[in-house]
Amino acid sequence: MRTALTELLGVEHPLVGFNRSPAVVAAVTNAGGYGVLAASMYTPAELDAQLHWIEEQVQGRPYGVDLLVPEKFAVGDPDQLVASLRAQIxxxxxxxxxxxxxxxxxxxxxxxxxxxxxxxxxAAINPAGAEALLDVAFSHRISMVANALGPPPADLVERAHAAGIVVASLVGARKHAERQLAAGVDVLVAQGTEAGGHTGTVATTVLTPEVVEIADGRPVLAAGGIATGDQMAAALALGAAGVWCGSVWLGSHEDIxxxxxxxxxxxxxxxxxxxxxxxxxxxxxxxxxxxxxxxxxxxxxxxxxxxxxxxxxxxxxxxxxxxxxxxxxxxxxxxxxxxxxxxxxFRELRGAGDITRDMVDGCRARLRALGELASS
Amino acid sequence: MRTALTELLGVEHPLVGFNRSPAVVAAVTNAGGYGVLAASMYTPAELDAQLHWIEEQVQGRPYGVDLLVPEKFAVGDPDQLVASLRAQIxxxxxxxxxxxxxxxxxxxxxxxxxxxxxxxxxAAINPAGAEALLDVAFSHRISMVANALGPPPADLVERAHAAGIVVASLVGARKHAERQLAAGVDVLVAQGTEAGGHTGTVATTVLTPEVVEIADGRPVLAAGGIATGDQMAAALALGAAGVWCGSVWLGSHEDIxxxxxxxxxxxxxxxxxxxxxxxxxxxxxxxxxxxxxxxxxxxxxxxxxxxxxxxxxxxxxxxxxxxxxxxxxxxxxxxxxxxxxxxxxFRELRGAGDITRDMVDGCRARLRALGELASS
Incomplete structure (x- = not known):
């Protein structure tokens, strides 16, 4: 299944797996998908160790990281950020x-x-903390950095592009997608309201084609409501170049x-x-x-x-x-x-690699059946 | 595009168009879809006139009606129903x-x-009123009666089946679908939260396969988030035997x-x-x-x-x-x-027949492309 996403990332299947467990990230990548580590919950030292471990597992196959990098500076003196924020509770x-x-x-x-x-x-979701995590991420062999907290700051986009790294962003509404495109992102993740985590109110069926319409050829991934091959096929029917899956891995053995x-x-x-x-x-x-x-x-x-x-x-x-x-x-x-x-x-816990393979195989079988349905 | 729905209803395309305007119903049916008139807003005399007009337009092609028939009796003395209800405001x-x-x-x-x-x-959504509308509907050449207010009463199912009429029901959650199946319905409409009208909280991407899983081979239609050929293709990818569209006709010339x-x-x-x-x-x-x-x-x-x-x-x-x-x-x-x-x-008002043809043509083109993607 060749799409604009598989071409851009040099990955076998148009399936991105997002999780905070390095073992899930490695399993998805090793099954031919594209693993993305949720990095914001780690300290810089922890993140460094996690990325080293992932790279040992994936043996050169591609993977990425996801951070929460705010576009604008938050309240408080950066030197005393943690103490200042703590005092505001x-x-x-x-x-x-x-x-x-x-x-x-x-x-x-x-x-x-x-x-x-x-x-x-x-505090890492404030600029000083996010910057330290970014330094760690950029010191590794990542090929995509995703941001789930509004448009990325300009220096993040410049730094990533200078290093040949793809920038992705999660959006929950058409107007957010417009701002992300203006900020120079390469891949948009249209996250429907049915998704886990930070979501808007618009469903994947409606949001995905809206974002595709304005993405001007950039790959759009559908997120939300996708945990099976049939749902992956539905995302491709909506014009997505692939899927961004988060929730499904919470039913995996590897998830922490x-x-x-x-x-x-x-x-x-x-x-x-x-x-x-x-x-x-x-x-x-x-x-x-x-x-x-x-x-x-x-x-x-x-x-x-x-x-x-x-x-x-x-x-x-x-x-x-x-x-x-x-x-x-x-x-x-x-x-x-x-x-x-x-x-x-969810019916039982499964291996993250098996989940990846089942989704891809199921998607391909459904696509074939749909092709036959067109002529029936 | 032959599916369990097109076989059951003897209709050309797996697309049901639901609207309160008889002109929309006739246009959808005449374009090869299946028009369903929202009947609950009409008096029995009005409904009788509308169905006569539709039958003149569709010249024997199939169509249906949608009613709000409560399973259980409501409060108030049936003989004084309107007055009794009015006094409760x-x-x-x-x-x-x-x-x-x-x-x-x-x-x-x-x-x-x-x-x-x-x-x-x-008051028509109370049993006495709904019964009068049903009498009118059954006196016409309808081939499906849909109910959007919980499981249909047993006598409705018996009466419909005795007349060779298919019974459909709208559901917004898996547990509702289970009750509908127990009540003997033939077609389930899985209505995602993104749909117009009475909806639950679960999105079409998630609800459709859940209902398909328990429908035991009965046709399931996806509803909610479907107004284009791509969205129709996505519904078929989710395992639906067709789509039930309501909102899209509100952007048609014929809608009232x-x-x-x-x-x-x-x-x-x-x-x-x-x-x-x-x-x-x-x-x-x-x-x-x-x-x-x-x-x-x-x-x-x-x-x-x-x-x-x-x-x-x-x-x-x-x-x-x-x-x-x-x-x-x-x-x-x-x-x-x-x-x-x-x-x-929505960008401009269009004819309901054109909307039907555009959706079907777009769906078929997308299905063909998906079939090719499977082998790419």
Missing amino acids: PDEHRAFVDALLEEYGVPADAHDPREDTSDEIA TPLPVKEKFLAAGSSDTLRSRTITGKPARQLRSAWHDAWDRPDAPAPLPLPLQPMLIGRVWDRVHDAAAAGNPGAIALDTYFIGQVVGG | PDEHRAFVDALLEEYGVPADAHDPREDTSDEIA TPLPVKEKFLAAGSSDTLRSRTITGKPARQLRSAWHDAWDRPDAPAPLPLPLQPMLIGRVWDRVHDAAAAGNPGAIALDTYFIGQVVGG
């Missing part, structure tokens, strides 16, 4: 989440050594999401997700849990803007994940993760 | 809409002769929606719709207007349940449509209609 919010975790019996961790790391990760959360995914239906601002401060689709019920209570505060809400939540979330992994029922009830409506199709 | 709601129309300068119509008709139409509303459609983007309970009492996707801003105000009452909200709104809506058609700016600001996210692709 209201006591009311800290008290609300502390009380919530106590209500659900999630153990405290007064001296959690990861507290500083969490703050650094949250805690097992109790994966078990919730396996039990969930397609109506069990919602778009919520309670994790990142921006609307992001995730599995509905007791966490969201709590933030909907009349006494709950409104979620904070990005990056304050993830700084508030980061350490809290470590506690919930750890307690859930240890079998704590309250933590399991609260626990969640970003995932799209395709979660309703 | 709170004064607060009448005062709110009266004040809103005054605020927007929509002229009053103290003696509107259509008032009783509106109430009858609203007031011209000022059609002009709002032509100007709208795909992000300009929302799901709201303010017209029918159930969440239905429609074009966002000043009407919705008003119902979002802190002093606004909550919308009433079906069928009270449409009874409250029916007469009001006649006033808004009439004033909008006469160029009243306030009425134009308030005016809206059910439409899906495909509205963002």
Whole structure:
């Protein structure tokens, strides 16, 4: 299946696999797809180690990274960024989440050594932090850098193009795509509302052709609602040059999401997700849990803007994940993760390479059948 | 393009066109599609006249009707149904809409002769009214009856099957499809959240294969996000046996929606719709207007349940449509209609037959290209 994407990236199949687990990225690339590591959750040192490991696994096959690089500078003195941001989190919010975790019996961790790391990760979506991650990424053999937080800054585009690296951006509305094209991106990912993570309100069926219409020949990937070969074929029917899949890997063995959360995914239906601002401060689709019920209570505060809400939540979330992994029922009830409506199709955990091959084989079989249908 | 749907209905193309205008229904059928008349807004006498007119136009080609037939009996004494329902509308709601129309300068119509008709139409979605419309429909040469309000009552299915008439139902979630299958329907319409009218939250990309999976070979139509040949091809890729299109005809010359509303459609983007309970009492996707801003105000009452909200709104809506058609700016600001996210692709009004032919031709061309892509 040769498309504008496979030509541009020198990849066998028009299937991009996005995940925070290096093992998923390597498995997708080694199965002939294109793995993209979600890098924003890592410190520069962690990212460096992850990319070294991926390159050992893929033996020269292509892969990329995804970062959250803001176009404009955020509030606060860059030298004191973390401290400045931390001071902006209201006591009311800290008290609300502390009380919530106590209500659900999630153990405290007064001296959690990861507290500083969490703050650094949250601060990484500000320019200084993002720049350090970019330096690491550009020191490796990546062939694409994707940005999911508005148009990339001009220096990112210049730096990538000077190094022969493709720039991709995720968009949830036609007007966002117009801004991305003006910023010089090479690949647009049209992310429908049914996708996991930060989504808009327009569905993949409608958004994909809208973005294709204005992309002026640049490859457009469809994202959202794509976890099978049939859904991949549907994306190609909509004019996409390939697919960008995120949620499907959360049902893989290699993914690092805690097992109790994966078990919730396996039990969930397609109506069990919602778009919520309670994790990142921006609307992001995730599995509905007791966490969201709590933030909907009349006494709950409104979620904070990005990056304050993830700084508030980061350490809290470590506690919930750890307690859930240890079998704590309250933590399991609260626990969640970003995932799209395709979660309703999860039946069992599979290998990420098998998922890639099944999708590609299924897509090709469906395309052949559609070709025959045209003449029937 | 031979599918399980074209075989079942004896129709040339796997494309169903749903609209309240008999001229659209006839044009779709005469272009080789399958026209379905939205019958619930008509009185029995009006419906009888519309079906006579359609049959003159289509000269034996197949067509169907869509009704809102509740499975269970509603509140109120059937003999006094309209009066009983009318008495359940709170004064607060009448005062709110009266004040809103005054605020927007929509002229009053103290003696509107259509008032009783509106109430009858609203009451028609109760069993007695729906039964009278069904009697009319069954007296004509329809070959499919669709129901968009939960599983059809058993006597409807029996009566249809005895007459060789196919029963179809619209569903917005997998669990609804299971109930429809248990009720004995022959065709399921999987309506994604991006569709106009009453929708759930699950997108077409995800809902269609979910419904196909449990349909046990019965034809499944995809609805929502389908207004072009490419989108029709995507639906077939998802396993659908055809498409059910509603919104696309609102951009046709034949459709009876007031011209000022059609002009709002032509100007709208795909992000300009929302799901709201303010017209029918159930969440239905429609074009966002000043009407919705008003119902979002802190002093606004909550919308009433079906069928009270449409009874409250029916007469009001006649006033808004009439004033909008006469160029009243306030009425134009308030005016809206059910439409899906495909509205963002409307560029000009076209003939419904041309729309049908363009979709079918575009679909076939895309299917051929996909067949070639499989081997590339």
